[in-house]
Amino acid sequence: MSGKGGPAAAGVLVGVLMAWLGVLSPLGATPPGRLTAVHSPPALVVDGEVTDLSILIGCPWSSENEDRRRSVDHTCDLTVTLWLRDGRTGTFTPIDLEAKGDPWLRHYVVRGTERLDGSAYWFEVTDKSSGQKVTLPAEGAAHPFRLWVPDPEHMTRVALPLAEHEWKTTAETVAHLPWGSGESAVGLSVPPPGADGEIYGPQSLDVAPDGTVLLLDTVNRRALSIGHGRPPSVLVEGLSPASLDIAADASGALVLAAPGGRASIRSFGLDGTEESAIELPLEQRPTAITMTPAGVFAQSLATDMWMDLSSASQDKNSPGRNAAPVESPGRPVAGGASLVTRVAGDELRVAEIQGDRIIRWWSVTDPDGTMGPLMDVSVDNGVLTFVTFEAGENSDEFLAVRVDKSGALRSILLDAGGAVAVRTNRPIRIAGNAIYQMDPSSAGVDILRYDLGGSE
Numbered sequence: 001m002s003g004k005g006g007p008a009a010a011g012v013l014v015g016v017l018m019a020w021l022g023v024l025s026p027l028g029a030t031p032p033g034r035l036t037a038v039h040s041p042p043a044l045v046v047d048g049e050v051t052d053l054s055i056l057i058g059c060p061w062s063s064e065n066e067d068r069r070r071s072v073d074h075t076c077d078l079t080v081t082l083w084l085r086d087g088r089t090g091t092f093t094p095i096d097l098e099a100k101g102d103p104w105l106r107h108y109v110v111r112g113t114e115r116l117d118g119s120a121y122w123f124e125v126t127d128k129s130s131g132q133k134v135t136l137p138a139e140g141a142a143h144p145f146r147l148w149v150p151d152p153e154h155m156t157r158v159a160l161p162l163a164e165h166e167w168k169t170t171a172e173t174v175a176h177l178p179w180g181s182g183e184s185a186v187g188l189s190v191p192p193p194g195a196d197g198e199i200y201g202p203q204s205l206d207v208a209p210d211g212t213v214l215l216l217d218t219v220n221r222r223a224l225s226i227g228h229g230r231p232p233s234v235l236v237e238g239l240s241p242a243s244l245d246i247a248a249d250a251s252g253a254l255v256l257a258a259p260g261g262r263a264s265i266r267s268f269g270l271d272g273t274e275e276s277a278i279e280l281p282l283e284q285r286p287t288a289i290t291m292t293p294a295g296v297f298a299q300s301l302a303t304d305m306w307m308d309l310s311s312a313s314q315d316k317n318s319p320g321r322n323a324a325p326v327e328s329p330g331r332p333v334a335g336g337a338s339l340v341t342r343v344a345g346d347e348l349r350v351a352e353i354q355g356d357r358i359i360r361w362w363s364v365t366d367p368d369g370t371m372g373p374l375m376d377v378s379v380d381n382g383v384l385t386f387v388t389f390e391a392g393e394n395s396d397e398f399l400a401v402r403v404d405k406s407g408a409l410r411s412i413l414l415d416a417g418g419a420v421a422v423r424t425n426r427p428i429r430i431a432g433n434a435i436y437q438m439d440p441s442s443a444g445v446d447i448l449r450y451d452l453g454g455s456e
Helices: 007-022 417-421
Strands: 036-039 052-058 078-085 093-097 099-101 105-111 120-127 132-136 155-159 171-178 204-207 213-217 222-226 233-237 243-249 252-257 262-269 274-281 286-292 295-300 306-308 326-328 338-344 347-354 357-365 374-380 383-391 396-403 409-415 428-431 434-441 444-451
Touching: 036 120, 036 132, 052 078, 052 120, 171 213, 171 222, 204 428, 204 434, 213 243, 213 444, 233 252, 243 286, 252 286, 262 286, 262 295, 338 374, 347 374, 347 383, 357 396, 374 428, 383 428, 396 417, 409 434, 417 434
Parallel strands: 155 357, 204 243
Antiparallel strands: 036 052, 052 105, 078 093, 078 120, 099 105, 120 132, 171 444, 204 213, 213 222, 222 233, 243 252, 252 262, 262 274, 286 295, 295 306, 306 326, 338 347, 347 357, 374 383, 383 396, 396 409, 428 434, 434 444
């Protein structure tokens, strides 16, 4: 079995880098003459599993030959070194790597074996033809990648026989928003008759600590605020049509947009006033954002790593580029912990990490099929809750699962047909003791709330 750095993940990384270099700008997301490297760390490797550490490298290209992507201008003379430390202490040992692939897109793989918990590593890439050097991560030995190897003694292992663990909970409709552009409506983009294309609606939602739902109405270029007992209202207007995600906390909201070759994260107060902005280059392009007491974090498209943007944030009127953010494999949560996840085949692994230690971890298997993509996950006082997407021949559903401290499991299937018909980015969120879902239909969007405290 391979982790995120295995053969399947290598294909994903190739696709990501090709997207950077061939889709998101005329010839490349990186400027002419720039050396590019991508690495996605493997997640939650179990003792005895063989793990691949792979790195993709895009050689510099010349702006004078934009019509010849694989010309000699894309070749480089590379030296790639993996610095590896087994265990939590000691020195890093250099390992020189050999390339695979064509002269332009280089794929380096380290065939690993069983490794110790806490093993750390970083990469050093040098192009001798241009003199450029790239270090991954940027801090090198000061903040290396880690191989998290869970301890079986701290594992909770459960399976998913759904019929035996039906969760008795029903949906509460928090709000219904018809399609349209009015203050209490939400936008829908439909391709013209006979034209190819997808139907787009609201892209994301999040829930503030007081239960207020923030909805990213991308088509109408705004964010809506939906509170209990009051009609929806416009929080922010004039957002980018490329807005992807929204995050909320007690002080306001963040909106992530990724137009063209850059990404921006804008911060707004409870009155809709813009307070700050963060701009990131494409190689750090995020797909999701979250707010915690520790700061603002964004998930990287290329590596799935979470970037700490607290050091990169700047006032909207401040000039200049931001510092490169520190990346970590886990999504930060309350209490200073983070959650590292891995979906492989019929298994989902989730670990709660504090500092450089795994506090507890779960292995959830689905003996009847492949585990679907992970939509959201949370850990609260030792209780795991997650939602995956289950694609079926006759219906599409979200599978919501809760595992308590004793390992007892409850699960429920939620209709996901609307989220499939109308393109969304983050249609479901776990917030406190509830799951919130955007449920599009022909009449508009329902915001549904499922109470997680229901009895079995």
